[in-house]
Amino acid sequence: MAIRDIYETGFDEDIQTDSSTNQCPECDGWVTTNAVETVCEDCGLVIDEQRIDHGPEWRAYDDEERERTGAPLTAARHDRGLSTEIGRGTDANGNEISGQKRRRLARMRREQTRGRWRSKAERNLAHGLGEVRRLTSALELSDSVRDQACQLFRSAQNEDLLRGRSIEAIAAASVYGACRCNGRSRLVDDVSEMARVAESRVTNAYKTLNEELGLPAEPVSPSMFVPRLASDLECPDRIRQRARTLAEQAEERGVTTGVHPAGFAAACLYKAGREEGRWLMQSEVAGAANISTTTIRNHRDTLQQLDDEHSVGTKGDTERRGASAKSRG
CATH class of the missing domain: 1.10.472.10 (Cyclin-like)
Incomplete structure (x- = not known):
């Protein structure tokens, strides 16, 4: 009797069972593939192992090794953190570069800055998210609240709520809305003072976000x-x-x-x-x-x-x- 007839098998998203190659070359048994290896469930033959790990490698064991991937995606950037940054003065290994190469990098940096935004809406989004990051840092809020406020500002722009309102007011209202949704004790005065925007404009912007987006804000006690x-x-x-x-x-x-x-x-x-x-x-x-x-x-x-x-x-x-x-x- 096979092992699969004795023990129950549950669902695993890493197991592949819909492939035509799920047969053991030795006994024609049932073959399963997980994140580590491919094994026959009947005879136990290991068909394939040491699969490629496509995940990020954050740790470097010495100075020569570099990370295979960049920083994780974030909602606090208009391009999710995938923008290109051109350094100044040194290369990737920290070595000084020549004057001719510095001038060439300066020209590349200028052209990269000019073509960074594909539209005016994307430029406004970058400015608004930068304002949200500044406010959350000044108010000493956590990264989770910052990401929620950035996502709220992005949703407001997608719903065309920025028309007729300032970007600073919507950014401040997004920060205040994220605090309300997370039960943080923040007043509109605190946010408007840091945002350098009138309290009435922040209040009106928050009312618009609350009505149009249906924020799950709880009453403050x-x-x-x-x-x-x-x-x-x-x-x-x-x-x-x-x-x-x-x-x-x-x-x-x-x-x-x-x-x-x-x-x-x-x-x-x-x-x-x-x-x-x-x-x-x-x-x-x-x-x-x-x-x-x-x-x-x-x-x-x-x-x-x-x-x-x-x-x-x-x-x-x-x-x-x-x-x-x-x-x-």
Whole structure:
């Protein structure tokens, strides 16, 4: 009985079973090919091995060996990272080149720069992706968020959403949209300040992207802004934890619907600081959240009202438990 009749075989994308050469030259048995070798399943004969690995080779064992492939493809470049770069002054091995060859490379570099973009749309795409990379670097965002923002800008251009809007505004809106989709606590003010674009233009561009592309952006809660504001204000861990507890309790009660999330988080930090004996100034907290001191006071009153209701409810529960204990006694 053959091995294939005893053990079950599953699907493997590396196994080739639809070829006419799937017969063993020795026993006419079943032949399978994976990423390493070609083997007969009946008699175990190795027909072919040491296949060519078409994958990249990133590691070089000495200075003489070079990588067989270049950098991986990336969405942060208009040509996916496949552009040609002409060096200056030295060759690939680091040796100095002559003056005549430097002048020739300069002429080649000039012509390569002129023919780098095939159309004006591709030039705009390169400029927009460069702006996205600059913003993500200034905001210290991760590479995954950067790639998502670049892909979002590319989708906006494909849907012809750049018409009538500036490239900088769409780039800033793409970065803000990627932060919203990943649950990052970033304000429109932060992105517009780094982008050197008016906040209203970034807001309008984001609304357009959200409506036309259907972004899976989740609502931002005040508890998401507590860690960032606490870090900016250099608050200790106990104040941060207390402020997050206050924000989560307010979210559960539904009082944070329709309010500015950063403003409510700032009010939670202000109240937590007062409870812990650290007097945070309202102007200082409001400046970190980019809101007014009136917003801080309004949200502080809301939090105080929630505490009063919780205290009354706890006192009533205690009295009811005491009355029931007396009746049983």
